[in-house]
Amino acid sequence: MTAVIVGIVSSSxxxxxxxxxxxxxETLSQASGVLNLGLDGIMLIGAYAAFYVGIxxxxxxxxxxxxxxxGGLLGFIMAFVSVSMRADQGVSGIALYLxxxxxxxxxxxxxxxxxRTISGLQPINIPGLxxxxxxxxxxxxxxxxxxxxxALVPIAWFVLNKTPFGLKIRAVGENPHAADSLGVRxxxxxxxxxxxxxxxAGIAGASLSIALLNLFQPNLTNGMGFxxxxxxxxxxxxxxxxxxxxxxxxxxxALQIWAQVEGIGISPYLTLMLPYVITxxxxxxxxxxxxxxxxxxxxxxxRGQ
Amino acid sequence: xxxxxxxxxxxxxSRLQSxxxxxxxxxxxxxxxxxVVAALGASPMEALSELFNGAFGNKHAIAxxxxxxxxxxxxxxxxxxxxxxxxxxxxxxxxxxxxxxxAAAVAFAIPGxxxxxxxxxxxxxxxxxxxxxxxxxxxxxxxxxVSEILSTIMLNYIATLxxxxxxxxxxxxxxxxxxxxxxxxxxRLAIELPRLAPTRLHLGVAIxxxxxxxxxxxxxxxxxxxxxxxxxxxxxxxxxAGINPRRYMILAMVLSGALIGFGGAIELIGVQHRLIxxxxxxxxxxxxxxxxxxxxxxxxxxxxxxxxxxxxxxxxLTGGARIQRALQVPSALIGAITGLIALLVVGTDYVRRRRxxxxxxxxxxxxxxxxxxxxxxxxxx
Numbered sequence: 032m033t034a035v036i037v038g039i040v041s042s043s044x045x046x047x048x049x050x051x052x053x054x055x056x057e058t059l060s061q062a063s064g065v066l067n068l069g070l071d072g073i074m075l076i077g078a079y080a081a082f083y084v085g086i087x088x089x090x091x092x093x094x095x096x097x098x099x100x101x102g103g104l105l106g107f108i109m110a111f112v113s114v115s116m117r118a119d120q121g122v123s124g125i126a127l128y129l130x131x132x133x134x135x136x137x138x139x140x141x142x143x144x145x146x147r148t149i150s151g152l153q154p155i156n157i158p159g160l161x162x163x164x165x166x167x168x169x170x171x172x173x174x175x176x177x178x179x180x181x182a183l184v185p186i187a188w189f190v191l192n193k194t195p196f197g198l199k200i201r202a203v204g205e206n207p208h209a210a211d212s213l214g215v216r217x218x219x220x221x222x223x224x225x226x227x228x229x230x231x232a233g234i235a236g237a238s239l240s241i242a243l244l245n246l247f248q249p250n251l252t253n254g255m256g257f258x259x260x261x262x263x264x265x266x267x268x269x270x271x272x273x274x275x276x277x278x279x280x281x282x283x284x285a286l287q288i289w290a291q292v293e294g295i296g297i298s299p300y301l302t303l304m305l306p307y308v309i310t311x312x313x314x315x316x317x318x319x320x321x322x323x324x325x326x327x328x329x330x331x332x333x334r335g336q
Numbered sequence: 337x338x339x340x341x342x343x344x345x346x347x348x349x350s351r352l353q354s355x356x357x358x359x360x361x362x363x364x365x366x367x368x369x370x371x372v373v374a375a376l377g378a379s380p381m382e383a384l385s386e387l388f389n390g391a392f393g394n395k396h397a398i399a400x401x402x403x404x405x406x407x408x409x410x411x412x413x414x415x416x417x418x419x420x421x422x423x424x425x426x427x428x429x430x431x432x433x434x435x436x437x438x439a440a441a442v443a444f445a446i447p448g449x450x451x452x453x454x455x456x457x458x459x460x461x462x463x464x465x466x467x468x469x470x471x472x473x474x475x476x477x478x479x480x481x482v483s484e485i486l487s488t489i490m491l492n493y494i495a496t497l498x499x500x501x502x503x504x505x506x507x508x509x510x511x512x513x514x515x516x517x518x519x520x521x522x523x524r525l526a527i528e529l530p531r532l533a534p535t536r537l538h539l540g541v542a543i544x545x546x547x548x549x550x551x552x553x554x555x556x557x558x559x560x561x562x563x564x565x566x567x568x569x570x571x572x573x574x575x576x577a578g579i580n581p582r583r584y585m586i587l588a589m590v591l592s593g594a595l596i597g598f599g600g601a602i603e604l605i606g607v608q609h610r611l612i613x614x615x616x617x618x619x620x621x622x623x624x625x626x627x628x629x630x631x632x633x634x635x636x637x638x639x640x641x642x643x644x645x646x647x648x649x650x651x652x653l654t655g656g657a658r659i660q661r662a663l664q665v666p667s668a669l670i671g672a673i674t675g676l677i678a679l680l681v682v683g684t685d686y687v688r689r690r691r692x693x694x695x696x697x698x699x700x701x702x703x704x705x706x707x708x709x710x711x712x713x714x715x716x717x
Contacts, residue, residue: 068485108679111683112679112682112683116683116684116685116686116687117686118682118683118685118686119682119685121424121485122424122633122682122685123679123682123683125424125426125485125629125678126630126633126675126678126679126681126682127675127679128675129626129627129629129630129671129674129675129678130672130675130676130678130679131675132626132671132675133668133669133670133671133672133673133674133675134671134672134675136666136668136671136672137666137668137669137671137672139668140666140668141376141666249668250616253493254489254490254492254493257486257489257490258490260486261486264483298501298504298505300497300498300500300501300504301497301501303497304493304494304497304498307490307491307493307494307497308490308494310486310490311476311482311486311487311490311491314476314480314482314483314486314487315476315480315482316480331686
């Protein structure tokens with residue numbers, strides 16, 4: 032029994048990485064007032080970039096860097112469309128998603144040709160700590176991206192709440208006109224957060240393709256990026272609560288995989304629905320949270336309006 | 337006289353500029369596509385001519401283009417209705433799938449009935465299913481303030497998994513159980529839509545075009561349609577005018593889903609005749625649920641604009657398949673270009689809107705205020 036629980040908790044900690052990277056990045060961009068719905072598409076391109084670079088160069092580190100760069104570039108494009116061109120953020124995010132979906136499928140067909148596997152990032156034992164019974168294998172026997180993802184939570188909290196940059200982000204998200212009158216460069220801050228959110232989304236994709244599944248195929252993410260957007264609402268734009276929400280989803284995923292392996296007699300297609308159903312239920316129960324949303328979320332900034 | 341009015345209305349300066357910007361976007365997308373084709377080692381000009389031949393080269397090619405455009409038009413019409421109401425229905429994929437599933441279920445449930453009756457009931461079931469599937473998202477938005485973008489996307493995945501479940505279990509072709517061969521697909525439908533020509537062209541294409549006109553009349557010539565557009569323009573204005581925005585948001589969502597579900601049933605009965613899946617919805621929908629959004633945006637969220645737009649993207653899809661066969665350029669290129677066009681249309685939307693506003697302002701300055709006109713008229717009398 033202990034072994035089963037250790038297995039499930041351990042795999043849920045691994046499965047949380049893509050959600051966590053994507054959702055923390057999205058928290059930053061939403062805190063500055065930009066809803067990036069293209070997250071899932073950026074994750075797809077990140078997953079492809081990491082896998083392709085990883086398999087051609089043999090270096091997974093280069094793969095992660097490539098994923099971050101590709102994600103940052105796409106985040107920058109999203110920022111350009113939604114901040115500079117003042118496009119409707121809901122529609123522009125979906126447009127970015129469609130672009131990435133098509134692009135990743137084209138790149139897959141052209142450069143990989145079929146589903147191949149890669150030996151992904153290996154777990155790293157933290158000396159000493161990984162020997163602790165039960166907790167050791169769960170917490171201190173994971174791959175590097177898991178550790179980074181968890182480290183991001185306090186870092187994001189610190190940056191948002193305790194640094195001048197974080198204050199600017201929140202000011203721009205709450206009241207861009209006031210921030211502007213105090214000399215904060217609203218658009219520049221939004222460019223920075225959305226691009227950074229793109230970098231994290233790219234790495235989220237990498238954590239999927241070279242650390243979790245160790246393969247790439249079209250539409251690999253299956254909507255994880257959209258769930259990550261929902262997690263930001265669920266977490267009330269606070270990194271620690273976003274982490275709790277992400278853990279909820281990764282535990283559901285882990286249980287779902289365990290149930291499939293064990294063969295509990297329910298069709299896997301029905302259990303696979305769970306994360307999507309839960310997302311809707313969670314969003315429906317979040318009604319009161321909407322008052323915590325950044326006031327300028329989805330509103331393009333224009334001086335003198 | 338009427339023609340003159342129509343021409344002036346639809347080819348006014350603003351529309352002409354909009355059309356020019358859209359053509360510019362298309363040219364840019366083609367240029368980028370050409371660069372990609374060249375990078376893949378094929379000739380861009382050859383690709384362009386293959387694309388055109390593949391889409392319009394002979395009567396079968398034209399029929400295929402129209403058949404591919406058909407589900408795009410249905411989805412685009414649904415998108416027009418919902419986006420005009422300010423609700424973003426991204427659930428086209430799910431609504432196509434539920435529409436087709438319901439249509440198939442009804443067709444299999446009443447095998448001995450008269451063909452025309454089965455056909456009508458099956459199409460009606462598909463329409464209802466799409467309406468309900470989108471209606472759920474509308475209800476969640478109005479009742480629980482759930483973002484309809486996220487809920488429709490989640491409903492897409494739920495519908496897809498539901499289809500895979502049904503096709504590999506309860507709705508699996510009974511013949512497979514006997515032969516022991518396993519394929520996640522239904523049996524072949526006994527009903528079929530009438531053909532319009534000795535090609536793949538089916539009645540659904542004509543229905544889609546008629547519906548486009550009806551949706552236009554509905555949105556611009558009826559009170560309900562007017563209210564839907566007011567809700568989309570401004571929630572506060574609609575409330576001030578005594579319109580209940582929640583009611584019209586749900587209505588727009590239900591109508592949108594009905595149109596798309598109907599399109600799903602038409603696609604099943606008119607083209608594919610059986611539902612097959614390889615684990616996703618793409619085999620059935622061809623991503624029409626998403627591409628239809630691009631069609632609607634390209635058609636300026638206007639039902640009549642959606643007709644040429646759907647033809648354009650239908651041609652791209654048919655021609656793209658030809659390019660893949662002839663030049664080994666992956667047809668997924670078309671998917672990427674479609675997404676690129678979406679990004680460019682959305683990105684230039686603000687520029688176009690601002691231009692339209694500037695023009696409206698200058699026109700206001702040029703024309704004398706209404707009271708002067710009425711005084712002048714009074715003097716003449």
